[in-house]
Amino acid sequence: MKKYIFVFILLIMMFIPFQSFGASESVNNFIYIVVNDDLISFHDTYPIVRKGITYVPIGALAEYLNIEIRWDQKSYCVFLTKNDQQIVLDLSSKSLFTKEGQIITDSVFLENNHTMAPYKFIANYFGYQVSYIGEGPIARAKDESLSVGDDELFFMLQNKILKEKERILGEIQKKKEAEAQRKELLLREKGKIVYITFDDGPTIYTEKIIHILDQYHAKATFFMLSGRIKTYKNVVRKLMGEGHAVGLHGVSHNAKKIYKSPNTVVSEMNSCNTSLQEATGTKTNLIRVPYGSAPYMTKPYRKAVEIAGYKMWDWNVDSRDSLGKNISPSVVIRNVKNQVKKQKTPIILLHERSTTVKALPEILKYLKENGYTPIPISKTQQPINFWNRKY
Ligand SMILES: [Zn+2]
CATH class of the missing domain: 3.30.457.10 (Copper amine oxidase-like, N-terminal domain)
Structure with missing residues (x-):
């Protein structure tokens, strides 16, 4: 492996x-x-x-x-x-x-x-x-x-x-994407894979996170906000360069604004994509909407992002690392461990916070000990969403 x-x-x-x-x-x-x-x-x-x-x-x-x-x-x-x-x-x-x-x-x-x-x-x-x-x-x-x-x-x-x-x-x-897909299939057949995802970045913690991931040979996916991509261009380039995947998380992170209509979701993702392109020269089709696809992403919303060519990802393991200011790393670790076991392909939701940085080594250690291989989400992979979370 x-x-x-x-x-x-x-x-x-x-x-x-x-x-x-x-x-x-x-x-x-x-x-x-x-x-x-x-x-x-x-x-x-x-x-x-x-x-x-x-x-x-x-x-x-x-x-x-x-x-x-x-x-x-x-x-x-x-x-x-x-x-x-x-x-x-x-x-x-x-x-x-x-x-x-x-x-x-x-x-x-x-x-x-x-x-x-x-x-x-x-x-x-x-x-x-x-x-x-x-x-x-x-x-x-x-x-x-x-x-x-x-x-x-x-x-x-x-x-x-x-x-x-x-x-x-x-x-x-194209070759590179086909190769990544082939490797992924191989990993799926040979063992357990896990997707580790970080929302709301990049932040001052991103480099630290990349460093920890690297120590465990783990690759993750970062769903990032437009404004922060602009602020941390070099960090985005660095994480892409190290083989992590990038996804879009919109502009406002404000439910009232982004979910105003199906079009506002698409246009926030489009401007986020433009920021990504300006920072790195490449675009992506991976998105995660703020707060996940429920309850806001009703059928017309889902249709709109699909037509716009985006693949929307939720999660099936919620670390709850963004709930409250004083959540301790041990609670985050416990949340992850308890839920990972129940999923065929765990997709872990994490945020770029100091608690998460503290919890990350233990989470990665656990995943490694239990035979999981953390890989980045590929652009071609069928998304996992709340409505098909047992995928
Ligand atoms: Zn978010």
Whole structure:
């Protein structure tokens, strides 16, 4: 179980630069491949620069370089041929061999089941010159059929490159979500999962909470208020970066205002989402309405948030940590323990308060000892609500 969480965290870590800047680890090292004047589109697996060498998924590039490509399962080799020239990419020895006897070791590898091979060497071998253009950056293979010089190329392809980048980022995001879903299913099958949720933040306590969660390798979901997201932008970025999920909790937290009509609920969530986007560059579809979905979220209200694309979450374990000023941590801990046992998939309601911070280590310890894995709520997960709390 621990191993899966670790892999899960690693996967999330890999995508952090991508979230904040718009590029994954691989996209940070991403390089655009141009053959003469054409920008080449790659799907699923992308060119990558490692130690100054550009590697490309050769299967996707071969046709643009007019190379014949053949995969031989028996020898575990890829054969690249053009006229009487040939390169063999040997995946078992990770080496490249030319017909003329050149050997480059450590130059061939598999990435998502695609053979990656050194771009420049292969292009050169088959008669192309390769130039690197800092803007993009672009690695361009060219023969005599090009129409613009290197200095004009980026300008000419700028829009295409932007679109390409967006497409790739979208692809990576989708992959990441599918992977998270897969891990979640696995966890569901293998053991007990628990969703720990914190409402009304971010606050001065958020960083402390993240720190405690981290000590127990636990991931949580934070349903946050618009104004506080604006105040604690860095904290929001930090918690997302560490693999916790974010959800919306509206703007006013005032029942008279937010529940005025179905539309006011949607518009509060929308402005909260805008704050989230301004702080982190991403939006979410996860919401929790103030005080939970009962009694205010009657059918027309539920319909409205559903049409707006939101997934509304309640809880089935109420820690009661926000009742009264002097509630002691031990009462909060007892409340959680008593209710967790009764739920198939516990969703624990907590708030960002000093009492909760004090109670949290004991709660996490209890969950761990009882075989629960605390994971973040995913955007695709079917919500659990008061009316289906035994889910
Ligand atoms: Zn609240």
